[in-house]
Amino acid sequence: MKHANFLQTRERLISAAKSITATLNEQAQADEDGNTLSGKTVRALEESGMFRLKLPAVLGGAEADPATQILVLEELAYANAAASWCAMVGATAVAMPGAFLPSTAVKEIFPDGGVPRGSIVAMPIGKTQIVNGGYRLSGRWPFASGIRHSEWLSAGATVERNGKTERRMMVFPTASAEIHDNWQVAGLKGTGSCDFSVDGLFVPEAFSWEQRVDPQQRGGPLYRIEHPGFVANEHAGFAIGVGRRALDAIAAHESDKQRGYTDKRVSLAARPAVQRLIGEGHLRLRAARTLATELNDLAWETVSAGEKVPTLLQGELRAVATHCTDVALEVVTEAFRHVGGGAIYQPNILQQCLRDMNAAAQHLMVSDIAYENLGQ
Known part of the structure; x- marks a missing residue:
């Protein structure tokens, strides 16, 4: 059973992520057009503490457990995939030096309690x-x-x-x-x-x-999870968020659309195939998220008990991130396919979900190698 402080920290971080989703959603097109996050997006992530998600608490970070990270990144990805991706990379980019570098370097990188x-x-x-x-x-x-x-x-x-x-x-x-x-x-x-x-x-x-040799200099059990588990969880949260966004888009914005060549055209909402897509997709994403959080909770409990994450569990942590990516990519692709020609136009969120998920799926962390390694 998780204690009250643990759950309060999780809720606080999820609430912080939700508090900026309107800004992230509003800035998504500007981020795309500029080929980098806009200043407003960066400020929202920074001021809400998203870049501190994995940073040691002694340096002002949240030092969040892996499952909480998944849920936070999912919220961000639902609003703006690029922002979530940069949040997960940016959080790791300050957390690892913060945990492993000696004090002389940390004083220069994190001056006066600031987080770069x-x-x-x-x-x-x-x-x-x-x-x-x-x-x-x-x-x-x-x-x-x-x-x-x-x-x-x-x-x-x-x-x-x-x-x-x-x-x-x-x-x-x-x-x-x-x-x-x-x-x-x-x-x-x-x-x-x-x-x-x-x-x-x-x-x-x-x-x-x-890497994998020098001991951590500060922080708690989070930094004993090691690679790939320390970063694989991020991909799971990202993927589930994008998958959810695609499903909600077809349910909320495309359901009244009609397709067909005859007078007997029916709306997407009335098509059994679309109904199944929404229902089954919802369950598949929930199941994938549950498996990911379950395995990451197990890793957290393992290192919190002072033990090393075993090889099998490390393989499962990477493979479940790959599984979440695969499920989300399939859900997004089906949603895009069922909407028809309107989905290919730039203002339609489904085309962006499709492009972003396909790009994310190319990452080595979530390649088929993860399944192969686990199967060995």
Whole structure:
């Protein structure tokens, strides 16, 4: 049974997310048109605490449990998919340095109790040279969601030391990197997930940690969940939110529309196929969410008891995020298909749901590899 403070924190964060949904929905087209989040969207996420969702409490964060994160990101995605995506990336981008970097770096990144905006690409693409006091880092990283409004970047890199390869995260100001204007894409346009690069950038030792090796410096059990569970949950919440938005769109805005070539045309609401889509889709999304929160609650209980998340559960955490993505993509695609020609026009939310879900489904975290790994 969850104690009262735990449930109060969950309700507070969900209420904070709901409090900005009108703004996020209003700004969705501006985010798309600008190929990055608008200033209003960024301010709404920042002021409501969404970028602090995963940050250690000692640094002013919510340090929310994984299931709560799912529910919060679902609310955001329902209103604005790009905003939810940037919230989940931005939250991780400040949480990981906040939890793992030493105090000397944290004092500079989080000055006077402030929380910066960040972006992160964890894949170890960068190459480094060990130098006096730190590293020389070079590389080009893709898919840096939210980089246009970020102040700090976290980038994965490899370091060769004593004949062994280390996978490290390197943290540095966004102003130190070159941002490449290459985010001309089909979906999640508003995330502004451009490439960035550095060439021989000096990164002090204090602004780096070895993934899965260096212990956390602050925070509670959340940061012991490790990869992939620490980030897989985000994809589950995002997907369920977009799926719900598509179902509600067809139920609320398209139900009176009639299709057919004869005088016996019937409304979408009267078609058994659409009725089944709405009913079954609703249950499938609820079932997927329930499974995701159940498994993430289990992971939370495991680390809260001081134990390590077992390999099987780590596989399940990633696979259930993939499952949520698959279910949402199928629901969105069916909703789009049943509405007909009107769905292809830009003002129709269903075309955006379709594009955003297909883009989200390309992420490596929610690829079929998750099922394959679990099946092994």
